[in-house]
Amino acid sequence: MSEKIKVVPYGGPAYEKEDLMKMEPALLRALLRERVHHTIEVPLYPTLVRGQKKPISAFGLQAQMVYDAWKEKGLIDDAPDILWSKEYLALAQKVRDGVKIEWNVPVPEPFTDEEMAVVNKLIYGRRSIRDWVDKPVPDEMIEKILEAGRAAPIGCNLDEVRFVVIKDPEEAKMVWSDIPTPNAVLIVICYDKRIPKVVAQDKFVPHNGGFDAAAAGDHMLLMAHALGLGGVWLSKSIKSDVTEDTGLKFKELYGLPDYIEVALHIAVGWPAVGTIKTQRMPLKEMMLTKGKK
Secondary structure: OOOOOOEOOOOOOOEOHHHHHHOOHHHHHHHHHHHHHHHHHHHHHHHHHHOOOOOOOOOOHHHHHHHHHHHHOOOOOOOHHHHHHHHHHHHHHHHHHOOOOOOOOOOOOOOOHHHHHHHHHHHHHOOEOOOEOOOOOOHHHHHHHHHHHHOOOOHHHOOOEEEEEEOOHHHHOOOOOOOOOOOOEEEEEEEEOHHHHHOOHHHHOOOHHHHHHHHHHHHHHHHHHHOOOEEEEEEOOOOOOOOOOHHHHHHHHHOOOOOEEEEEEEEEEOEOOOOOOOOOOOHHHHOOOOOOO
């Protein structure tokens, strides 16, 4: 690899090898995912569509440099995100070598009527449940809900979302809620504020952490509904003239580090009563068009 190569995220600091070797594993891992995303994944597909005419000498070298540091530090090499990175790094090597890539990954296909019926049942059948019976939620169900949150979209593949699962009713009292949540499991959805700073996203898109947490919450509530559980989306409050920062208070009580930001939480459990699903205004009234108020 050329000695001139540096890792330069968009608008972020430039990293040389010694910087990478000093970086905390969690931050180096995030940088690897982001550089694979921006320097390999994003430009790869237009290259495949157009057809590669000749070798692209620097293709993916920033991501390769981060991975080389990761490997030299002796860090885990078989986790899903690392394996994903290695798959793209191998493709980048082919692009640099000018090797034609035989691509057989299928494009999405329309669902069958039967499959679409399940999708419609999930999306249009989910509703908020705010009352639960005193019945434990099995750990395997909680794990499926968390895995659904893990599968949600993440801006630039930074993977900064974190979860706190609270089953103890006494611990649940640490989480502010505008409705009582007895008999429910609380899942507090947070994000690691250090991660965006590695690539300067805290300056360019500081809202992404909250959006990523929200996407996770949506996936998790859909999975809870599919499992026959009832869930509800609950927000923390921010500091204002009439409210305190309830996320900050929870962090202090639970002992979370300062760099963890609380975004929202969901409550899930066995429904005590069926509820009427809320309905939205007609779609045409939600549509905004140019020049129309």
